[in-house]
Amino acid sequence: xxxxxxxxxxxxxxxxxxxxxxxxxxxxxxxxxxxxxxxxxxxxxxxxxxxxxxxxxxxxxxxxxxxxxxxxxxxxxxxxxxxxxxxxxxxxxxxxxxxxxxxxxxxxxxxxxxxxxxxxxxxxxxxxxxxxxxxxxxxxxxxxxxxxx
Numbered sequence: 724x725x726x727x728x729x730x731x732x733x734x735x736x737x738x739x740x741x742x743x744x745x746x747x748x749x750x751x752x753x754x755x756x757x758x759x760x761x762x763x764x765x766x767x768x769x770x771x772x773x774x775x776x777x778x779x780x781x782x783x784x785x786x787x788x789x790x791x792x793x794x795x796x797x798x799x800x801x802x803x804x805x806x807x808x809x810x811x812x813x814x815x816x817x818x819x820x821x822x823x824x825x826x827x828x829x830x831x832x833x834x835x836x837x838x839x840x841x842x843x844x845x846x847x848x849x850x851x852x853x854x855x856x857x858x859x860x861x862x863x864x865x866x867x868x869x870x871x872x
Contacts, residue, residue: 731829735851737858738805738818741793745818746825746851746858753806753813755821758798775804775815782806784815790866791846807863814867825858827851832860 735746736755756777761784763773770789774781784804788795801820806813835847846866851858 732826733829733832733851733860734824734826735858735860736805737822737825738803739820739822740788740791740818741796744822744856744858746827746860747805747807747863749824751807751809751863753808756804756806756815758802758804758817772817777806777813777815780813782813782815784817785867787816787818787866790816807867809864809867811867816867825853827853827858 734749736749736752737744737746739745759775761773761775764771764783767773768785770785770787772784772786774783776782786795796819798817799819802817803821804815804817805821806815831852832849833852834849836850846862847859848862849860851860
């Protein structure tokens with residue numbers, strides 16, 4: 724009789740930003756869409772690109788590169804809007820590309836290092852190790868908190 728214990732794992736949607744791989748829990752992802760016409764809204768934070776009409780719903784869209792302090796980049800054919808559903812509603816995040824859905828064992832996830840601590844590291848809830856690659860796990864609630872309140 725086998726006494727193997729199934730290790731808990733986290734299922735993530737992985738996406739690219741500036742050459743790095745980021746991940747958010749798949750349970751929060753409502754859908755992934757191609758970039759569409761974004762209506763600008765005056766007097767919003769610089770990382771808020773505006774709003775889109777998603778099947779009759781007005782959805783705010785933010786540029787995740789700018790939100791994380793990365794340099795802006797022109798949209799390409801791989802640019803996507805990841806639409807997430809959080810307690811305060813639905814919001815879209817522009818990313819360079821969506822790469823895959825992946826499963827990371829909890830044993831392969833570590834808290835962010837104190838060495839790279841900065842004001843914005845509270846947006847990162849951990850770093851996942853996968854083969855030779857690292858996946859930066861975003862705390863989506865903290866990332867979107869400034870916008871949603």
